[in-house]
Amino acid sequence: MSLNIRLVVNGTRHRAKIEPALSLLDFLRDTLGYKGVKICCNTGECGACTILFDGKPVNSCVVLAADAAGAEVVTVEGLAEGDRLHPVQQAFIDTGAVQCGYCTPGFIISVKALLDRTRNPTAEEIEEAVSGNICRCTGYTKIVDAIQIAARQLQGPTGLTSKARS
Amino acid sequence: MDYFEPKTLREAVSLLARYGEKAKVIAGGTDVLVDMKFKEEPLCLVNIKRIPGMSYIREEKGSLRIGALTPIREIETSPLVRQKLPLLWESAHQFASLQIRNTATIGGNVCRASPSGETLAPLLVLEASAIARFSKGEKKLPFTELFLGPGKTLLGAKGLLREIEVPLPSKESRGTYLKHAVRGAMDIAMVGVAVLVTPDGGGKKARDVRIGLGAVAPTPIRAKRAEKALRGKTMARALVEEAARIAASESSPISDQRSSAEYRRWIVETLTRRGLEQSWKAVTGKEVDG
Incomplete structure (x- = not known):
């Protein structure tokens, strides 16, 4: 048995015929070719497959592809504008928050979701935002640095400072 | 399928x-x-998932x-x-x-x-x-x-x-949920303890006490004997410690990759005591003493 679904990924419309048991992760990687979505634990514990589903970060490995019918999905491939990286991506490079890089797309998506919620995250909000993402190489200090730099970047030169907000 | x-x-x-x-x-x-x-x-x-209004x-x-x-x-x-x-x-x-x-x-x-x-x-x-x-x-x-x-x-x-x-619980009550796990996020609880305490008007005795235990029996359970030991009594340290021991004895945990049964029982005792103390302090502004 198969079903037809339509969805939008990174602004592009897709139609596909899928098996009902297919996970959104396998659908994005194998059917549509978005390899930036990483497969790792495949049980919803490591965060490597994090995507935005209607604006919210989810582990695509534990979401049915069928549930994405009618949804808007954003993967790491959808963040850069042409050659210009998203500020979160640039900050990860600038701080050296990447070692092997496998967990990075999931982190970047979690951080993008955080900075969509608030441009001025507290230390606690930063920790909460990435506590479902595991990095086994570098530790988290540089990742937290990257998040703070990206937040400042997105606030802009005349943007909010922590003083202005508090 | x-x-x-x-x-x-x-x-x-x-x-x-x-x-x-x-x-x-x-x-x-x-x-x-x-x-x-x-x-x-x-x-x-x-x-x-597609049933509306749920x-x-x-x-x-x-x-x-x-x-x-x-x-x-x-x-x-x-x-x-x-x-x-x-x-x-x-x-x-x-x-x-x-x-x-x-x-x-x-x-x-x-x-x-x-x-x-x-x-x-x-x-x-x-x-x-x-x-x-x-x-x-x-x-x-x-x-x-x-x-x-x-x-x-x-x-x-x-x-x-x-x-x-x-x-909705009584406005005079306060609850505490304590979870014991190695990793803060993502980890499955080794033990989870939920406590709800309602003091009487004088703020000395517990009018109602409810204790729920997770991950230490085939189902989540209420520690009924521990609750009974406290209900209507003055919240003194020795009694709270005794109730926490009773709660541990009401649990029937298994040993698995997350922890041994014996360790889980210790944690039930500790978290029950802490949950009772914290809830009591939150609602009365006073420590459990004596």
Whole structure:
């Protein structure tokens, strides 16, 4: 048995015929070719497959592809504008928050979701935002640095400072 | 595998009546997808996600009513829950990761009936009820009777959870949810303890005490003997310590990869004591002393 679904990924419309048991992760990687979505634990514990589903970060490995019918999905491939990286991506490079890089797309998506919620995250909000993402190489200090730099970047030169907000 | 996306509760319940044990209900999917990948696919998957009007939190006649498809993150970010049911809020806040909280539903957490299910000990202590639809009509199933064993509830193969009804606890009461796990986020609780304390008017004695234990028996349980030991008594240190020991003796944990049974019993004692002390202090402004 198969079903037809339509969805939008990174602004592009897709139609596909899928098996009902297919996970959104396998659908994005194998059917549509978005390899930036990483497969790792495949049980919803490591965060490597994090995507935005209607604006919210989810582990695509534990979401049915069928549930994405009618949804808007954003993967790491959808963040850069042409050659210009998203500020979160640039900050990860600038701080050296990447070692092997496998967990990075999931982190970047979690951080993008955080900075969509608030441009001025507290230390606690930063920790909460990435506590479902595991990095086994570098530790988290540089990742937290990257998040703070990206937040400042997105606030802009005349943007909010922590003083202005508090 | 047969697959259905019913659009109404009636349609869903009739599918469950037809397929019985062969059918698996999927809501958020964070547990069911893992089973499908690493255990086996069911013969029939009933995806209830497309039934409209099943995700809500509303206050009605002294209770909060929570739709079965309400994501955990909605509960965590609901001002109503934060204000009226801080005990449930705490368990939603400690639930897995943000990604999982965006996907997993409270109905799924309840129907999964895992002894360590994060929201279950708090719901048990809050004396919630499950409103379930069967082909012959609706039933109200108190949480104190709902759980039969790991993965087993009174819903059986043919009932569908529609709503969770949580009576608002007395304004004078305070609750605490404490979870013991190695990793803060994502980790399954080795032990979870939910405590709700209501002092009497004088602020010396406990009018009501409820203690719920997670991950230390085949189902989440109430530590009834420990509760009884405290009810109507002056909250003195020695009595609280004794009640915590009783709670540990009421648990029947297993040894597994997360911890040994003996260690779990120690943790039940410690967390019960801390939960009682913290709740008492929060509500009376005083330490448990003497």
